[in-house]
Amino acid sequence: MQKRLSIPATVSRMLKYIPELQSQVEILLQKKQQILSTICKQDDHDLSNQHHQNKTKLSDGFKVSPFTVSGTKVSDTEATIQISTFGPTSQGIPPLSPILRGLEEDGLFLTDASCFESFGGRVFYNLNFQVETTYNLEAMLLVLNEKLLSLYKKRKA
Known part of the structure; x- marks a missing residue:
């Protein structure tokens, strides 16, 4: 038995x-x-190297997208689209307002949106839409990516 203090x-x-x-x-x-x-x-060094490599690939004629677009159908009437870019509009990234107008014309109605910039200058847009039940999200993501690239090329020219 132990003695209690x-x-x-x-x-x-x-x-x-x-x-x-x-x-x-x-x-x-x-x-x-x-x-x-x-x-x-290390991250700063890696990001600057990655940014330089991406610029080099773009200037060398390789098809490198400055955007990543993904989406999820939340329910029959809701979809979420995430857009990730390399930097803000000052670096040639187009504003989203013309794209959002185009999406509304295509039957996607924005219900909520948020945006934040991560460490290293990457910008993330989270967009929530009300959609028609027959809406083909995969096809829309391809169209959206093409619209973003088209606007990006126009701003760079």
Whole structure:
């Protein structure tokens, strides 16, 4: 059988142990900052290399899309489309307003939209639409990608 510590003895041990834990937490936080700093430097380097490679591929005539378009049919009357780009409109990426107008003409009605820019300048658009039950989402994604590329080429010219 183990001898139980009295309450004052337990409190005394904890008061000695807390500073030890705090110093261990400080050491771990410093290690975390070092790792994050290393990762950020690698990501910056990788992103600049990737951006340079993408520009090189575009200028060399390879077909590299500055957009990634995907979609999901949420229900019979709802669809979600995600668009990811390399950068904001200042880098030649067209604004979405003409595309949204075209989608409304094609029977997609925007119900909700959000946009955010990630670390490294990648922009993500999340668009929620009300659709007709007979709507072919896969075909629309191909058309949308072509519209985006067409607008992109016009802005670059």
